[in-house]
């Protein structure tokens with residue numbers, strides 16, 4: 422549940438919250454591209470640290486920390502598998518232990534950079550804005566609606582799952598008991614009520630929508646219309662600069678490893 | 686026995702739901718926990734079977750600190766029926782549903798069969814034995830959930846909002862049932878907003894507001910105190926309201942503490958008779 426916590430939107434106002442979702446999405450894509458371009462620790466660390474001001478400006482430090490903590494298990498797994506595979510692959514000859522550690526750390530930070538930028542995006546973008554952005558990009562309204570509804574119900578489902586787990590624990594269910602297969606089976610009493618309730622809820626939602634004349638007029642208008650502001654254009658330019666810079670550095674500049682820098 | 690000692694609880698989200706609760710519930714007591722939405726009632730009772738552990742302070746069940754025992758161990762003693770039965774029903778038949786907990790607690794085959802029979806009979810569900818719980822009505826599903834907890838005969842029974850969505854007849858039956866269980870020596874704790882229901886059962890009342898206990902004791906004292914009751918976002922029982930509204934009755938001490946219709950009727954009839 423913890424990983425979802427980080428993606429729970431809170432309605433507040435900040436320069437980042439007020440930005441056009443399409444622009445923010447472009448930014449996420451750029452960061453994504455930059456993170457994939459590099460596989461050395463130094464630039465990934467820079468990317469990681471460079472995003473921190475955004476988190477502070479948006480005032481979502483606590484939520485961000487929580488989603489990082491939630492994904493820390495994955496981070497550890499990524500680090501461990503990288504260490505192991507690099508070590509085995511090279512037969513010990515790939516390089517020194519410090520350089521293997523540095524590479525594994527780089528892969529871990531690549532993941533953390535992605536978590537960070539996605540968190541910034543989801544924590545500062547309301548599902549409504551996101552739907553609006555999709556709609557104004559020409560996606561059919563039905564699809565937009567399905568998408569925003571799905572997102573909006575994630576926290577509801579997370580909460581419901583917790584209640585169901587509590588209810589079954591109160592009947593003596595022990596989720597952490599037994600071997601792997603047994604543990605997966607332990608989740609059946611949690612998954613079935615969750616599924617049944619979601620289906621029931623979606624049917625109710627459909628009925629409620631029909632009774633409020635869903636789809637009655639083929640041409641919809643919106644109360645709010647997204648409009649790019651000056652700050653949005655600045656952000657686009659910044660994103661593009663990051664992209665170009667990243668590509669340039671990747672192609673023409675050789676990046677020193679941190680281990681080399683330290684030992685030099 | 687449940688001993689709660691200076692209990693504080695803060696949710697991971699930062700909401701401080703309980704702020705210094707101290708109380709003791711002895712064996713065989715019948716208790717109603719009441720209070721406004723968000724007062725912390727559910728949070729409090731979730732500490733009784735270890736689903737939540739104190740942030741500060743302690744909760745002891747029969748002398749055992751809840752932080753030292755697993756939920757499964759505590760649940761054997763403390764049965765908890767959740768408000769919404771749809772949060773726990775998942776089996777193909779009502780029978781399986783009731784035996785689920787018994788299997789978890791390691792009862793043997795014969796004992797399971799006996800107890801399922803007993804629980805089905807107790808809640809008048811025998812005819813639904815082989816039916817899917819999802820086919821039943823809301824009230825019936827609630828009874829299945831209750832049966833599935835009663836089946837292992839926990840010493841302490843907690844019911845979160847048991848009267849919600851029940852018609853008058855079901856409420857009456859539930860009331861009789863609870864009173865009967867309590868008479869047999871079970872500790873019963875109900876969490877509810879239904880002041881009329883409480884006025885009829887007359888359990889010990891614990892009123893909560895903003896994570897604290899604001900009153901604890903005799904229902905005649907608490908449910909007729911307009912200040913306390915409104916602090917808990919409740920309104921006085923109807924009978925009490927009528928009696929308070931009767932001009933010239935305020936000074937009549939006998940009527941000032943009446944909360945249920947039968948008692949009021951008895952006293953009023955006697956008074957009318959006295960007056961000729």
Ligand SMILES: Nc1ncnc2c1ncn2[C@@H]1O[C@H](COP(=O)(O)OP(=O)(O)OP(=O)(O)O)[C@@H](O)[C@H]1O
Pocket residue numbers: 696697698700701702720721722723724725726727728729
């Ligand atoms: N899982 C949770 N995570 C965070 N906060 C919670 C959680 N559950 C409850 N709270 C908060 O804790 C406070 C107490 O909630 P609780 O559910 O105990 O109230 P309650 O008295 O049972 O209310 P109700 O009458 O609505 O059932 C509320 O402010 C609520 O928002």
Ligand SMILES: [Mg+2]
Pocket residue numbers: 726727728
């Ligand atoms: Mg509650």
